[in-house]
Structure formats: structure tokens, C-alpha cells
Amino acid sequence: GAGVSQSPSNKVTEKGKDVELRCDPISGHTALYWYRQSLGQGLEFLIYFQGNSAPDKSGLPSDRFSAERTGGSVSTLTIQRTQQEDSAVYLCASRLAEATQYFGPGTRLTVL
Amino acid sequence: DQQVKQNSPSLSVQEGRISILNCDYTNSMFDYFLWYKKYPAEGPTFLISISSIKDKNEDGRFTVFLNKSAKHLSLHIVPSQPGDSAVYFCAARDIITSYDKVIFGPGTSLSVIP
Numbered sequence: 001g002a003g004v005s006q007s008p009s010n011k012v013t014e015k016g017k018d019v020e021l022r023c024d025p026i027s028g029h030t031a032l033y034w035y036r037q038s039l040g041q042g043l044e045f046l047i048y049f050q051g052n053s054a055p056d057k058s059g060l061p062s063d064r065f066s067a068e069r070t071g072g073s074v075s076t077l078t079i080q081r082t083q084q085e086d087s088a089v090y091l092c093a094s095r096l097a098e099a100t101q102y103f104g105p106g107t108r109l110t111v112l
Numbered sequence: 113d114q115q116v117k118q119n120s121p122s123l124s125v126q127e128g129r130i131s132i133l134n135c136d137y138t139n140s141m142f143d144y145f146l147w148y149k150k151y152p153a154e155g156p157t158f159l160i161s162i163s164s165i166k167d168k169n170e171d172g173r174f175t176v177f178l179n180k181s182a183k184h185l186s187l188h189i190v191p192s193q194p195g196d197s198a199v200y201f202c203a204a205r206d207i208i209t210s211y212d213k214v215i216f217g218p219g220t221s222l223s224v225i226p
Binding site for chain 2: 006031042043048050091095101102104106
């Protein structure tokens with residue numbers, strides 16, 4: 001498809017387990033963002049990748065969170081030792097130019 | 113410390129009437145503003161934007177107004193339709209200190225009543 005895709009769409013895990021969330025950006029988009037939306041909250045910036053530059057990790061809430069982007073395309077957000085407060089919808093967005101970001105459908109993470 | 117504020121968490125409007133969604137910001141370095149719409153279980157989709165050099169941008173039923181002196185922008189939807197029911201996020205970019213980062217507000221949930 002032409003849009004941003006994310007997988008899985010839903011993930012239920014037990015507290016303490018690690019999870020990996022995947023994002024496939026729009027082909028050719030050089031910038032990729034991860035956001036988190038907790039229940040009743042706005043979009044919380046997590047991390048940003050631009051080309052081959054070092055990522056902006058300023059939004060990651062703790063060192064349990066990490067992300068990588070391989071080959072300038074697919075990105076994986078990893079959460080280690082998940083906690084219940086990590087439960088949220090994790091959104092990925094990509095951008096080619098200007099400020100318009102195109103979002104994927106999100107991954108709903110539930111930590112029991 | 114929210115740089116982009118949407119003080120109305122929700123708004124209800126009758127079909128056919130005007131919907132006005134408000135957004136306030138604190139950072140005077142913001143130069144570009146965007147509105148996104150989000151349906152449940154979907155990612156946000158871009159709706160309309162405005163550069164800080166303009167005070168109005170119109171696209172069909174959607175118009176965004178920017179008042180730089182008041183650090184305020186608003187989205188007008190006329191006429192409102194039931195399909196407009198969604199959460200609307202205001203967002204802003206600071207080109208000077210953070211070219212690529214866009215700050216989102218908390219969102220306003222719009223319900224258009226048939």
C-alpha cells in the first residue's frame with residue numbers, strides 16, 4: 001500500500017516482557033517519528049529519525065525504550081520489561097518534506 | 113509545560129452549523145501550524161495547515177485562522193457534517209530550534225449531531 005503501516009495492530013503482553021513494534025514508512029520518506037497516545041491524552045513525541053543523522057531520542061520516557069531504523073526504511077520500537085503504564089497506542093509517522101507527517105494506524109499495546 | 117494547548121476537550125455541534133475548534137500556543141518561534149483529524153482506531157490524518165506569514169487558509173469547508181499577536185489559531189468547519197465527528201489535534205513547528213519536530217496539542221473531540 002501507499003500509506004504508513006504498523007504491526008501488530010494490537011499487542012497484549014504481560015508485565016515484565018519485552019515487546020517490539022514495527023513501522024513501515026511511506027517509500028522514499030526520509031523522516032520517521034514515533035509517538036505515544038495514552039488514554040485521554042494527546043500525542044507524546046518519543047523519537048525521530050532523519051536520514052543518516054543521529055536520532056532525536058529526547059522524548060523516550062526511560063531507558064527501557066529504544067528504537068532503530070534499518071536501511072533508512074523500516075523502524076522497530078522496542079520496550080523492555082514492560083510496565084502497565086506503557087499501555088497506550090503507539091503511532092508511527094513519516095515525512096518527506098515540509099511539516100506534514102503521515103501517520104500509520106497505530107499499535108494498541110496493553111500490558112497486563 | 114504544554115506549548116500547544118487545546119483547552120476544550122470536547123465540543124458538540126448540530127449538523128449544518130459551524131464548528132469552531134480553538135488552539136493556543138506559547139512559543140513565539142512557531143512558524144507553521146497544522147490540524148490533524150483522528151478517527152477511533154486510526155492514525156491522525158492531515159487536514160489543513162497555515163504558515164505564520166498568513167492569517168487565513170481555506171480548503172473547502174475547512175478554514176484555519178491565525179492570530180499571531182494572541183498566539184491563537186482556530187479551525188472552522190462550515191457546514192458541520194456527522195462524518196466530521198473525530199478528535200482534532202492542533203500542532204505547531206518551531207523552525208528555529210527544532211525544524212523537524214512538531215508539537216501536538218491534547219486534542220478536542222468533536223461530535224456533530226445529526
